Every structure is written in structure tokens, then in C-alpha cells.
Amino acid sequence: MRLLTRHPVLLGLISGILLDLPFPIAGPLPLWRAVFAWMAFVPLLYGILSEANLQHPRYLRRSALAGYTCGVSWYVLNCYWIYDTMHIYGNVPGPGAAGILLLYSMVLGLYFALFALLMAICRKAFSKAAIVLACAPFFWAAIELAASRITSVPWDQLGYSQVDNFLLTRLAPYTGVYGISFTLMAGNSLLAAALLAHSVHVRLRTGVGTVLLILLLQSGSFVRPKPEPTSDYAVLLQPNLDVGVSNLWVGPEWNENAMQILNQSLVHCTPMIAGMPSVHAAVVQPKCPQDLPAPGLVAWPESPSAFRSNDPRFVALMREIATANRSPVIAGAIGEDETGEYNSAVFTAPDGNIIGRYDKIHLVPFGEFVPYREIFFFAKHLTQQVGDFNRGRYRRVFRANGHEFGIFICYESIFADEVRQFAVNGAQVFVNISDDGWYGDTSAPWQHLNMARMRAIENHRWILRDTNNGVTTAIDPLGRVTYSAPRHENTSLAVRYGYENGLTFYSRNGDVFAGLCGIISIAAIALALRFRLQIKAKVRSH
Template identity: 25%
Template sequence: MLKQIRAFAQQKSRPSALRLVLAFALGASTALSFAPYSIWIIYPFAMAIALWHSRALDAKASFYYWLSFGFGCFAVGISWVHVSMDTFGGMPLIASVGLMALLALYLALYPALTGLALAWLTKTLSKNGETTFSLWRNLALFPALWTMTEWARGWVMTGFPWLWAGYSQTQGPLKPLASIIGALGLSFVLAMLAGALALFFTKRYKSLLLLLPLSILAVWAAPKVSDIHPTGENVKVALVQGNIPQSMKWEPDALWPTLLKYMDLSREHFDADIIIWPEAAIPAPESMVQDFLDNANKVANLNHTSIITGIISHQSNEFYNSLIVLGNHNQKQQAGPDYEGDGSNQFKKHHLLPIGEFVPFEALLRPIAPFFNLPMSSFARGEYQQPNLSALGHKIAPAICYEIAFPEQLRDSVNQGTDILLTVSNDAWFGSSNGPLQHMEIAQMRAIELGRPLLRATNNGVTAVVDEHGNITASLPQFETGVLSATIPLVTGQTWFAKLGQTPLLLLSGLLVLLGFGRRVKAQ
């Protein structure tokens, strides 16, 4: 049986149906490495087996093999995308699944490009013209290519950096390294370990036996070189989960009941320093609810608290998905500015979600289906870099919903004076699928990278408090109305990732790819 498997793996350029099915299955298995399953070890093993099976393929066959692997990753890993189209977008199930499959196929192009480049760059390095299964190929070139293509997936066509391999380590043993190299750096390390494991399958043990203790040593050392330490100061917060049904959230008749619900839920928690309502908790433009905002501002000031809420702001004939701060001073400290409704102390979302918040080629797409006319799908972009929100003197770096998946954007908003990371969301679009849980996992990684506690307030979950190590310290159940009250110990200092970001990793990966190209040219 083993001989048959080896013979199958050594077929050179025929991406047979069986081979492609195997690649798809390996890719699909990686979904188990992410929330809610978090079986992190599956990812490097699946990657290693795929790398081993594809070692004798030429560039064209390798492209199709890794395309199938990637399609398995995303067809299963982001299958929840179709929920919003089917349930709330007015599309037939077959159409929503079809569009989801097209998205998965597009995302699969990135691992396919890794496979194509890996086979092409190593093809002529052996005398018989086959790709070589070398240390250079597995431990340097493959991790570099995988990292570069994941990075590209995070910005091409506005970016979709979901299910980076590194996120599988949010609950895994390598997660302390994220404070130095970030989630993308963890992808590099996982790809390198997968390369060593693939060599192990061919009875070449030395690289794995060397990399494992080095990885353990690096994980042990990461906290030792950290500059993050407690300030001794605490902040009391209350995160309000309104659990407003998505079907009624944007109905005009539901506006005032929604506002009253959030105020009633907050009333018993006015002893908190900061009360947080989720994304678009106030589902209307500021000007439409100005009286309510003025009264809420007065109530917050009388109780010496601040309310941060999602709202639709309107300036210069443009609408923005925004956060504002109501009530901003107390008897102990004047922390201004108080709420003025003039755009000050406000955050406007920059990285908008395609279709959900803006529609590309809208003249073509909007007439096709109700899905392309979702409520508030014509937002303008806020500035890329905006000042931290100020709430009772505390500096808060926000990210609204999808933005939390972009590490460099949040990093560029964090400075030494930032006390807390904040992300608000409304994941009711995705029902009881894995999407909101993966979203929570991504937010946890930002806390590790930037060394700050993170608050996540949502409409129906996951509402949670995360410490500077990425651990959830308190949370509310999904799909329930409630308020999460917690006391947050503040920290100061900067992680290495906060100082350097992804630049060193990208330079290293780019250099390795250039070296691979140079070796390819030299060998011809």
C-alpha cells in the first residue's frame, strides 16, 4: 500500500482527479484549526502532506494541485459567507452558495500561485528536470512564497485576510511569537515547520529535530523580551449586547424602541467608566436623533461616565459608519472634548466591506438582486489614520467590524499613549455560523500583536474582554440580550510588532523569493 501511495505521489504532471480530491480534502481539514474547533495541529500537518504530495509536480500541475487545496480551505472555512446572501440578501440558496464558491475559488488562487512559483523556481535545480525536495525549497522558499501570497490576499482588491495560517495559533503554542512577528509571521513559521515535517516524511529528520526545539525556545523567550507591563490603573467597562434582530434593525418603526433598549440596559451600569454600544447601535444619522444624543450626553455626564456608540454620521453630503463618544468628563478629571456633534472625538470607518458597505460597479450590480441593495451599502471612507478616541482621559484605538482583520491599519493607530483596543461589530448577518467566532479569534490576535487589552462589543455576540495576551477573560453568550461588566487592568509599553510591524518579515520573504529567482536563472 505504501508503495502505491509513493508511486501516486511521484506522478509528474498529471493532476488526476484523485490527486485533486486529496488536495481539496487536505485544504478542507484546515478549517478545523480555526474557531470554534481550534485544533491547531491540523494546519501544519495538512500543509506538510500537501507539500510532500506535490513535490514531483511540474509548475502547471502544481498550480492546479494547490488551487484545489486552497479551494478546500475556503469553500469550507468561509462557507458562512452565503448566510447573509441567502437569509438577508434575498438570493436563492443556489445563487448564494454559487457566489460563495466563486469567492472561495478566487481566494484559492493565492495558494495556487505559491504552488506554481515553488515548482517553477525549483524545477531546473536537479539534473533530471524535476523539482527538488531540498532544505532550500521546503524551509526557505515555500514559507517565503506562502507568506507573500497571504500578505497579497490581505490587500489586493481591498483585501480579504481571513484564515491566514497564523490565526490557527490564536489558541496554539506559538501565539506568544505574535507579539514579535504578528499573525503573518506565524504563517511563515507554520509553513517552515510544515516544510520540515514534509522532509521528515522522506526520512530526513534533522531539520524537524532542529526546528522544534528552536521554536520552543523562541516561544519561551518571547515574553522575556516584552516591554509590556502593568500601570497599576484599572478601567471599569460595560459592554451592551442589544441582540436586535437583523430583520428589524433598519426598520423605521424599530428605531426608538432600539434606542430605549440600549439606554435601559445601560442604566444599571452608570457606575462604569466607559459604556460601549456596538456597531450601528443607533441605526440612524446623527441629525435624525440629535435630541436623543444630547439627552444621553447629559445623562452620561451626570453619572460621570462615557458612552461610546456606533452610529451613522453625516458630513459634507457623505454618510459614514462611525463611533462617537457621549459624556466625557467627571468630577475628578476634565477629559474633554464633550460631545458636540461636529465630528470631533469621532472615528469613521476606513476599510469598508465590499457589497455590505459599498458596492463596486454599483450601476451594474445593484439592479441584479436585493443583495446588492443591503441597508447602508453606500458609505464613504474615513481617513486611514485617525486620532484615538478619548473617553474620560483614556485613549482608545478603534476598529469597526471588518477592520479588525487588518493588522497594519490598527497598528498605525496605536501609540504609546493608547490604553485600550476597541472593536465593535454586528455579526447578526451571519447567524449561528462559524463566521462570528472566527471574527473573535482575529480580534484576539490583534491584542497579542499590540500588547493591549481589547474590548469587543457586538449586537448578538461574541461580546468579550480580551487581555494583552489574547486570552478571553470575560464574555457574554451569543444570541442573548445582556451587559458584560468588567474591570480592565491597563498596561503600557510596546511590543516588537507594534514597533516594527510586518516590514522585516516581508523584506525577508521578498529577499528569499528573489534569491530563488536568481538560483533559477543561474541553473538554466
């Protein structure tokens, strides 16, 4: 390791590779891999703070470059699916798709560079590396918040690696995912402090104590709390429509598809998988009573279907499904009004009347709209699938059968501070409709699922997740996948869920913890810069 301190960029690359291990790669995450989140940053921290690197004349530049290398390499590995999405479904040539992935990684890698630079500035100012390491968790939580607010890409923040850890996720209802990220970075800092300690005794004591603490906290991945109570069931349709194929559904084809959707909505006892729909998961047929009550909800996902909110055929189909099931219906559709088109979810009451629609607020850049159209005028030609939707304005909740439903669409599930507002507005259960077919059989559907699971934990709400081709599932308020439909099948899932009324601290207050980390980070950097100026002044005076 000491030899590598002469090459902190290489240590940054090692950290980037290690950081990919505690996240889903091509399927559900094995529980044992989550432990890498406690050590992934250790090589980077060690390289930045070592005495050998500190003495280098270009210390700050080398440190920032090491952090940048870590960030770029991690984003390339973690978000490799961008290549498939752009190339296979966006019709972008291979070199162009690779260039988009690299550009994406180079832009977001700047956050890692900033983290490393802040650590290096503090190392220059403070004599002890331990003081700097104490700042690391605050810096990291603040930078994750900045990534969420500035570039709006909080994809796979560090804390998501512990979504299956019952002990650590107890922080989420208070701090959001940021508190988990903070704790993980603190563990990395303690391990780095052990390596940087000059005394063998201190090194052993700190290292052994930290490892024992990590093992204790990581044991939460094997804790199994009792199941959450349920009071209703939903029918979630999974049509498994081809992505990128225009479904005109004209004439007899519309009638045929509409009849299939109606019949599928009436199947209230279907084969399912207990937990994640992994390769080896067994599909079982539950024993259902003959006299099932009306479902609490029927849902149709965001999908490439030909549904438009103003189409009389669509209105008639929603009315027929609602009245046949005696249940409210949520359906993904293109919302239309005089202002333009929206990516929407239409809500139909049990009596067949359409109450209204939720228009997606947080659109996917270069997928559902082109930002800064004057600058990126070429994007429409690069990706033939780029939409041109308007942005919604209200986080509406819908009431039916005495219960309140909050709906968010696809990409919106990764924005914790936005999803919580549905709970504040009265939603007793969340419904997340999505089309993850754009990701193909990559890691992205599993990463996306884990982020939705964290929203359930933060707000202590059930989430009914209805997707075009999987993972269609019910997530309980502890973030556990209860039952799910097999992926890539045209089927439906009849799954139980419950309603929750209380508000967690995070639901009420949002990113207060991360904001405090940001304030503390600014204060720490201001103090470090002041010390640095004082040191320079003393040198000049002598």
C-alpha cells in the same frame, strides 16, 4: 502516499480539508485541533515536490492546479458562512448565494496556486527538494501579505490557528501574525522533507525530530500565564437586535427603546461567563461592591438601530447616558455630514458633549459599498442590504478621563497593519464595535473573534469588544478572552480592563517581517529562473 503522487490535485484536496481543521468550525476551537496546522500542507508539498510529479511533462501546470484545488476547497469549507449571509440576510436565492461562495473561493484560491507554482519553479531549478522546502515559509508569509494588500481579504491566515498558543504568539508583537504562519509552514516543510528523504535513516531522524519540536511548540496551548492587571471597568451593551429588520423607532417606540438602553447602561454588575460563551459555559453572577466607581466606558455596538449622528434624539440620548454614568460613551451610528453617510462610532465625553466620531475606513465590499459600480451594477439588485457608505479618512483617537481610546469597526479588526496605527496615534485601549449577527450561528463569529484577539497580542492592548449579539467580551493583551456575555441575549457586560502605554515592535514598524519575506521570495524566484535559463542554455549547446 507514493501512489497519490501521480495525482497531486487529490493531494491538494486532502490538504484543503486538513487545513480547515485548526480553525473554528461551528464554535470555539478545541485546543487539540490546532496541531493540524503543522501538517495540513504536507500532502500538497509532497505532491508538488515528489520525483514522480517532477518528471511529468506538465509539471508546472499540475502543481499550480494542485495548489488551486487546495485553496478553493479550503475557502469553501472555511468560509461556508458566506452562503448563509448572502441567502438568509442578503436575500440572495440559494443558487446565487452558492455561486458567490464559489466565485469568492475561486478568486482567493489563486494565492494557493501561486504558492504551488513558485515551489514548482524552484523545484525545476534546484536539484534538492530540501532547498525548495526552505523557501516555503518565506513564500507563504509573502503571499499572505499579498492577500492582505491586493484583494484585502486576509481572513483566517494560517497563524490565527495558534491564537491560544502562548509560546508561538510571543512572535506576534514582533512579526505580527505572519511570523506564526512562517513557523507553521516551516514545520510543514520539515515533515514533507522527512517524507521526501531517500534514506530511511534521514527520514526517521528528520521526522522524529520534527514531531518532537512540534509537540514542544504546541504545548504552548496549555501554558497559563498569570492574569493581566486591570485598573477600570466598562459596560458593554449587547442589544441582540434582529439583523435585516428596519428599526424605525418612531414616536413612543423610540422613547421606549431609549429608556431601555439608558437603564441597561446603569447596570454595572451583570451575569457573565468566564472565557468563551460556549454551549456548556456556566453563567455566573459576580459579587460586586455596592459603591462601584463610574465605569471607564459605556459602549453601544455597531447594530441595525436607528441611530444617526445628527438626530437630536440620538444626541440627547448620548448626553443622558454619559451624564448618568459619569463616563464616556461610544455608540455605533450612521454618521452624516454634507459629503454623505458613514458607518461611524460617535464618542461622547462624560459631561455629555459629543467630542467627535470615527468613520469606518475599511468598508466591506458588497456589504457597505459596491466597488467598481459600473462593472457590478447588478450587485444592488442581488443584495437588498448593500449599503452606500463613504470611506473614512482618519484613525482618530479620543481622550476622556485622562485616557486615550482607539475605535475600529467590525471587519477592520482583520487588518493588522491598520489597527496598529491606533496604538501609534496614542490609544491606550482598543474598542471594537461589531454586528456579527450577519454571520448567524456559523463559524464566522468565532473566526472573527480570534482575529481580534491577535490584534490585542500584536499591540499589547486590551480590546473591549462590543457586539450586537455576541461575542461581547474583554480581551487582555495576551489575547485571552477574560469574561464574556451569553450570546443571543439582550444584556450588558460589566467587565474589567486596563490601559497600556508602550508600543510593541509590530505597533511601531508594521509588516516589516512579512515584507522581508517578500523580498527574499522575489530573490529566490529570480535565482531559480536564472538557474533554469542556464540549464536550458546548456541543453541547447549540447
